[in-house]
Amino acid sequence: MKRENLILLADAYKYAHHKFYYPGTTQIYSYLESRGGMFNETVFFGLQYLLKEYLQGPAFTQQDLDEADSFLQQVFGRDDVFDKSKFQYILDKYNGQLPVKIKAVAEGTAVPTGNALMTIENTDPECYWLTNFLETLLMQVWYPCTVATLSSQIRKVVTQYYNETATEGAEKGIDFVLNDFGFRGVSSVESAKIGGAAHLLSFSGSDNLAGSGMAINYYDAEKVYGLSVPATEHSICTLLGREGELEIFKHVLRTFPTGTIACVSDSFNIFKACEEYWGTGLRDEILNRKGTLVIRPDSGDPIMTLLKIFEILFSKFGFTVNAKGYKVLPPQIRVIQGDGVNYTEIKNMYKALKDYGISAENLVLGMGGALLQKVDRDTQKFALKCSSAVINGKEVAVEKNPTEMDAQGNITPSFKKSKGGRLKLVKINGTFKTVNEQEHLELADELHTVFENGELVNTITFEQVKANTNHKA
Template sequence: MTKNIILSTDSYKHSHFLQYPHGAQFVSSYIEARRGSDKKQITQFFGLQAFIKEYLMKPITEDMIFEAAAQLEGHGLPFNDSDWAIILDEHRGFLPIEIQALPEGAIVPRGTPMIQVRNTDPRFPWLTSFVETALLRAIWYPSSVATLSFITKAIIYDALKRTSDDPDGQIPFKLHDFGARGVSSGESAGIGGAAHLLNFKGTDTLEALQFIDRFYYPSDTAGFSIPASEHSTMTSWGKEQEAEAYENMMDEFGHGLFSIVSDSYDLFNAIENIFGDRLKGKILELDGKLVIRPDSGDPVATPVAVVKKLWEIFGGTTNSKGYKVLNPKVGVIQGDGMNGDSIGRLVTALVAEGFSIDNIAFGMGGGLLQGHMRDDMRFAMKANAIDFGSGWVDVQKKPATDPSKASKAGRQAVVLNDGELEAIREEDLGDLINELRTVYKDGRLLQTEYWDELTAYSHLQLVNFCNVVRKRTEEEQAAAA
């Protein structure tokens, strides 16, 4: 079904064409994740190109105007049919707006504009704010998922660099997306799942692959998974044939990487007496690797105990950094109870026990794709300037009751300052490079984001982010000493 941008807004915005001051020609607005109490908070920006291609590259039609007029009739709002008719006739149905944006995948300090929008036809100053609902909705959700995925990646990557001989080779598959069933819609699964794949390559969310193929042009498959059991496939054999259920998995999938959920009955009985005794010889002869998945119990203590027990049974090696690495025929994935906090605690616990993070992968479900609200990172779109025909004049919100909601005055630019993005007034740009690039104007996509470049850029951002965090930590420790 074709999206009707005329109806992809809050109802009350249909009255705004009558509210701007007489003589107004252009309005400028920007989107940011407003700064919280912690000035070091960041957001990873993602999702704009998909919105542009889905909504703005498809012109409005006469039928869309009729549909909107019919919907608003009796709804209590006026309908600006004359302006929409001009957009249809003179602009070929494309919205006469300009969108500037940072590169997608960028790590943006909170309080720094990611997007700046203005109308390009002076007859429609109302149009800038009209697209707020759809545009903000298109940005805050995938950026929130990407940010959680990125921060979790930083936690895991830091531990890998300390405990693994191959941190860059290990990191892409360390966090797996199990969130498809936990989101509100298939569309959310695609958008959120794609945001996660900006940082990792492991997913069971097939809608994410479709989303990336459609909007970001990957050179190859963007995400991967492995054969894995669930409780229904294991318990259907019955408790008495638990070992046969596991052996069947090995017979069918033992040529590669595969996962078995192992706590349908008694996790440690399965590890010690089935995997560690009855099927041990078969496991050691596998061409592939068995990944054991606990799915209950304490989300930190249980997988640590599993790794320790596998070390006792199957052994392994000690790597060049002095950490234990399990026999390559076995590993662990922990998905139950995983979030940013519990993954951090699990990583810390494993390292404290002398185990490399090579031994474990992590999974997240609804917490990764669904556990977000716009207010979590205080996403907002606010007007910052208006032009009556003789240049931009500052516009600013500055509520006395909540100074943290004060908006930025004047057209914005974003520049790199000591490796970090920083907002300045556009008029102060001088010879500096504005990282806000014009990506859309009057029906044309002017910058194209390609998936392979996005993921490479995202990983580069991770390396830089970890270096900055490490430097700050060292400086704080030195100052405290």
């Protein structure tokens, strides 16, 4: 399959920048940061994918350059914007390998917002324009970082409620609490791959096969990390109509008489399904199974629906009260909420369960669009900015420091203030801090070279990324 034409993977306005940079500019040095946002830390992930997919080796060919030249002449309607010779230079001198150096924090690391996560600079003075030309593509690392961060934060919520309400030892199941239902809800197969792999840093439950494939193909994962179970959908459970629903449920149980299975049960009346079908007609069969039936509601207010379902299931299947004082269903029966699930609702659901004396271990979750699609670059406020340049042989610190007007008409400093100078990321008393390259010379730089002159350096495996994320139940 033909690789994307890298020369065309930039915002159109960038093709004039080789002329706009001040005469005598020979180096542009820029950094990536998450400036703040929904969470106060960001998990860095996904850069290796972008480097392998788009930048490593010869990044473009003569055919790509000729194609881009014709295309961009039409874009601008003039021949003095795109300068073919700039790319021809890279093709002739470096065989299309990009003369840039990229440093980054180890993937999987959670870094407090407001810190440098990555730096990029040109290694050939003729290619000063190349550093920020690559911004458009490299900025897309915001997506796997944001999904990885969201998934990580949800795991923290789940872990909190397990610690407060679940039976000792039940925390082993946290890996499978949040399941990726997002493949169908994303904008592309590539999004499914990247976001799906990001989720797998914190959880193992996933119906998104593309995520596991990405981890294997781009991070040399040793195995498939996204695991799933047999589960129904409404096209199965409605085949015999309202009157035949019980018969369908029997068929589901007997098709997989052992192991975990999930069955959507709200096709007609979720409460009747729980009380009369699962809780009466099939109760003994469920309790005698070597495995777990997971009942899935798929409509209604999540909290009110769950509380009613648990009330019914406790009355029909019984329960134990664990050492922390919370009700636990028999191990053969659980519930999965896959509708209306997002970060806020997850916190609300588990709080409601706790308030009603229900252990968190009774509930697992499926999350689709809110996990992989309802995020954007501003969720964690990502930006890539120039912080240093060399002009006529002199190194200069570069920064922006805008003022802005708030809704009350007050002029205030902007959160968009950028950093100046060449940077490094260090740990001071165990906390990440971005400092000038010449400060804290005694401390190691946590930004390590990962790409130089077309070659990947210090590649990382998916196992190492997961270890860096380091979730403990």
